[in-house]
Amino acid sequence: MKKNKISFETGFWVGFEGGNPFKAIEAFFDFADLDYYKQNLTETVMYCYNRNVYKQDNPSDVFVLYTAFSFFIKVCYFLKKKSKKWKVKASLRSEKVFHFSSLTKEEYENPFVVFQKAFDKKTLEEFTFFLTQIVEHSLSPHSEDPESDVTTPYIYIIKMLDAAEIIRERGVEKIHKKHPTDSLTK
Numbered sequence: 001m002k003k004n005k006i007s008f009e010t011g012f013w014v015g016f017e018g019g020n021p022f023k024a025i026e027a028f029f030d031f032a033d034l035d036y037y038k039q040n041l042t043e044t045v046m047y048c049y050n051r052n053v054y055k056q057d058n059p060s061d062v063f064v065l066y067t068a069f070s071f072f073i074k075v076c077y078f079l080k081k082k083s084k085k086w087k088v089k090a091s092l093r094s095e096k097v098f099h100f101s102s103l104t105k106e107e108y109e110n111p112f113v114v115f116q117k118a119f120d121k122k123t124l125e126e127f128t129f130f131l132t133q134i135v136e137h138s139l140s141p142h143s144e145d146p147e148s149d150v151t152t153p154y155i156y157i158i159k160m161l162d163a164a165e166i167i168r169e170r171g172v173e174k175i176h177k178k179h180p181t182d183s184l185t186k
Contacts, residue, residue, distance in 0.1 A: 024075045047138035054138035066135045073127045080119045083112035089170045111163035118156040
């Protein structure tokens with residue numbers, strides 16, 4: 001039976017379609033760097049509480065950002081489901097640790113933990129709603145507070161960005177499960 005590949009629908013913003021989450025992360029960070037995503041997500045959230053329209057000179061940038069983040073969240077959700085099959089290679093200690101200040105020591109050592117925690121706290125639909133809500137409010141000339149919590153999803157997306165960048169920098173390897181008879185062959 002042939003397995004169907006999952007499409008992360010990255011074609012819109014990077015011209016790449018595929019089901020490999022690690023290639024999707026690579027494409028995501030080839031499109032823009034970690035600092036760009038963090039800065040724009042932060043600014044979008046800040047503009048939710050403001051009468052000024054975010055990126056007023058070119059609001060279509062916000063749509064592209066929304067689309068990229070929507071696909072990023074899908075990739076992170078997929079990684080949460082597959083985290084028991086993969087492990088991140090050991091740290092090279094050449095990483096720019098200050099970039100990953102949102103992570104705990106445990107999360108830094110095993111970035112897959114971030115995806116587990118994020119989707120234990122919020123569902124995929126709640127993250128998607130968060131993105132829709134901050135885009136709507138940041139592009140509105142009216143000042144009104146978003147209807148739901150924007151802090152928790154914001155914090156977890158920042159953490160997922162850091163975790164994905166670590167995965168990208170270090171690479172991953174498949175976990176080989178030991179067979180019960182492995183210890184008998186020694």
